[in-house]
Amino acid sequence: MSDSRPEFWATGPEGRGRISLPEPIHSPWWALSRRLLLALAILAGTVLLVYFDADGYRDANAPADGITLSDSIYYTTVTLSTTGYGDIAPVADHSRLINAFIITPARIAFLVLLIGTTLEVLASQGRELFRISRWRKHMGHHVVVIGYGTKGRSAVETLVNNGQDRESIVIVDPGSNAMQDAHSDGLAVVTGDATRREVLRRAGVAEADQVIITTNRDDSNVLAILTVRQLNPDVYIVSSAREHENAPLMKQSGANSVITSSDAVGRLLGVSSLSPTLGTVMEDLLTYGEGLEVAERDLLVSEVGKPPQSLPDQVISVVRDEKVYRYFDPVVTQLARGDRLVVVRPAKELPWAPRPGTHDEELSTDEA
Template sequence: MAILKKLLFFTALLLTVLLSGATGYSLIEGWSFADSVYMTVITVATVGFKEVAPLSQTGKLYTIFIILVGVGLVGFSLSNFTAFLVSGQIQEIFRVGKMQKRLSKLKKHYIVCGSGRMGSEAVKELIAEDRDIVIIESDEAVYQKHQSDGVPSIQGNATDDEVLIQAGVERAKGLLTALPTDMGNVYVSLSARGLNPDLFIIARGTDEASESKLLKAGADRVILPYQIGGRRMASILVRPEIVDFLDVMTGKDELSLRMELVNVSDSSPLADHTLKESNIRRETGGALIIGLIRDGSDMIPNPDSDAQIRSGDQLVVVGHVDQIKKLEQMAK
């Protein structure tokens, strides 16, 4: 917003020159305000038009003062306006304004605080999932890249409440904080939880000690990348074929599988029927139910065919995108 402040300053400078000049002519020569403004404009613009009326001795001295001071100030302001236009800063103001308008309309979106190595991977995944996101980034170069890519983003400190509010934290569905320090992630978790008690917060931590602090600060889940990375490396070392298979199944190509949660509505034909009776696998072309979540917390892993589906249940399903979409239609 520094650009906008400069623009407002130069605009105020121009108006000050015109108004003070017009006021002086009105008081000295007794002219109308319109004539006084006209005289001020032709004087500072150095266009050489004829005066409104013959000037008094005082009026001539005042005109010399306006020329010496006003012409310089007007030239300074106009040169800066030209610099703004040439450098594209005016377009930047409009672009930021458009982005702010877009952010104000977002609801149930996801906020990513920090788009470093870990945060950028999360951003890629959320974009691939076609989710509405807002990135809070303090680095100018990274922020400009997000802007050029058309990704909603805000430059600022994610630990600042005002920045979180600007990102729509009060309307957001989830927040991921991947700042480089545990202290920063603790502050973000604490602030975000205070602004939105229902927000689902995931935080990056460095070790188990930081995990407990982040959970106390308000995070729902804590990701320890070094711990996860070490375990994955050990799994690849011991069971490389299994890990390779899972990577293929959860990739991004047409053969990959997705794991999703599907909500069962009150009017769904699946309600009050068993998994066997619902024929989900046949009706969807292969979607597989690997779990049931009941009342938002009770998990039933690998339910048998006689397990009954109730309205309000969440089905944990694995399948291709088209298969999951068919199941979502059945669950409505």
Template sequence: MAYSNVLFIDNLLTKICIMLGIFKRLTLLLRAHIDQLSWQAVMLAILAHMLVTWGLLLIANEQALTSFSTYFYYYTVTTSTVGYGDFSPTSELGRWVVALIQIPFGLALFGVLLGKTGQTVTYLIRRAMTGDKNFAHSNNHIIIFGWHDTRTKKMIDYILADTKRTDRRILLAVTEQMEHPFLTNENVDFARLTSFTDLEELERVAINRADKIIIDGQDDNQTFTTALRISRLVKSECHISAHFLDETKVDMLLEHCQNVECSSAKSAEILVRSMQDPGSSRVQEELLSTLHGDTQFSLAIPSGCDEMEFGTLFHHFKHDYNAILLGVAHNLSAQNMDLNPPLDYKVNAGDILHYIALERVLTNEVDWQSLAK
């Protein structure tokens, strides 16, 4: 008796294993077919099934089910197996249509639709996470080339903390094998490139339509070659900022690329200033951070404005915006900036004002014509 029970259980387990194997193979087969199906094919099949079912119900004289709004509702709740029961066929032919045509084929199509939807959502999330998405359609965006765990996060925080900035999406481009570090931040996109100098990869991040670019490579060589490569690919009004540790690289780059603003580590200068004038390092930190306190901003004087005096602008900015003008630059790289110029210094359209304020002053907030009088 005990032996027969053991034999029965053994046979049962064997059959269960066989059934699970068959189910697994069917699942893999179905998934393979779903992978091959396009969205157009799935939607056409569903539409064809809806029309065939509707036509057969019309032939069965199911008038309560065949009006457009009623039929769409009835078809959806029945095929998706929700089945509220408020609508159902009343004729014998109508029941046969539902039993043999609508429910079996509808359930199959509904399963395919769910599988295709899940597959598409997973694919899109995976592409966003791995950085394989194509951003060639982007326009007037900010690109950050390079990844440094703490520094890059701070840069993005500083950009987003400027509440009155022009609303541009941020695209983080890296060459490291990593996933999207800001997946929950809707303002930041992510692209993983094979190289920062490959033309096809640069086209994938819409380099020719970017508005602002930060280059912060893994080392000075990567930063140098990236800046050298993209400086000729960007639009004329695009501003490029590059960070170097070695100041000699800055001089070399500026010989070839006039549209790149370079920054380098100023630790020696800051240490000396802090020693001679205590608190200097804190002033530097406050001026650079948009997270708290007053910050340094810039504002380009729009074209068409008449000549103005620096003193007039200085008093206007202090009185109306509680902002202090620091100086005037004549191009985006600010290589020939005039800091603290005399009050009668002439300022013209196209010049760039650098100032300290609690928040950014926008061009349309300034009455330029009255200041030129």
């Protein structure tokens, strides 16, 4: 599994639920360096201004010696910091005007830079607290993705490409690199161990519709599944498994679906070796937005009563009463109202192959 973005530490020990939301701003170090350089520029400019106008100032401790460079530095620091001991003061009219219209605004700007940095830190924390509070208020029916490595990113990309709002996806991962990657993708992150109840609570698992678990360790996946199922008995859980032998244990733990990554990759490699053409087709089906795609859609009213083989889309399965039937199963010889179809279709809607359900057709699930 796998910071330049602002973070908010929720209550609790380190690693137990740090929430951070993406925000397109500069690094705090960049902002601090910029403020420091501006403060130094004001300081240096004021020193030079006083030094070149040394004849307009008098030192009460050495009235005959005039103002030196060290006196100019001293006067500038006590003046800009508003200390103002009064031992060095402008006596010439033009020096007093320079103090009134140049050094006084510089003093204000200097103080704003010093105080503003502290205020900005406090304000950013308050702003982040407010954003997280608002995020929690509107969070619900969302998707929690545990682990933001290669599998997690691919899962999120697939969700987004199929219409899922990025704001309704929450990442749970303990790594700082994962947090940076997720923030760059516009996703909220809860930093912490997904096997801990408090971390999952902060991710809103209790209100989530789906949880996708993609860590690289099967034992961590099992613990995460058990914890998620305890917090939300009704959530739909999809988990990855490195080893096929661990898939039954994950289903017993509460996962609705388990994808064995090593077996899937191995089968694809074997198919590609035996038949490069078939391997190309399989890869095409798994690649979003190009060529062919596998999708699930509602049955249209005009398709009720027809056999699956007669539809424009290539139907491979029919979902009826929460059960999946292959298209040739006698149970689904005729399609019924409320069925859902798993089809192979063009990834993009083409003039010669319009995508059903995209032209205001009436769905079989619509109320009469």
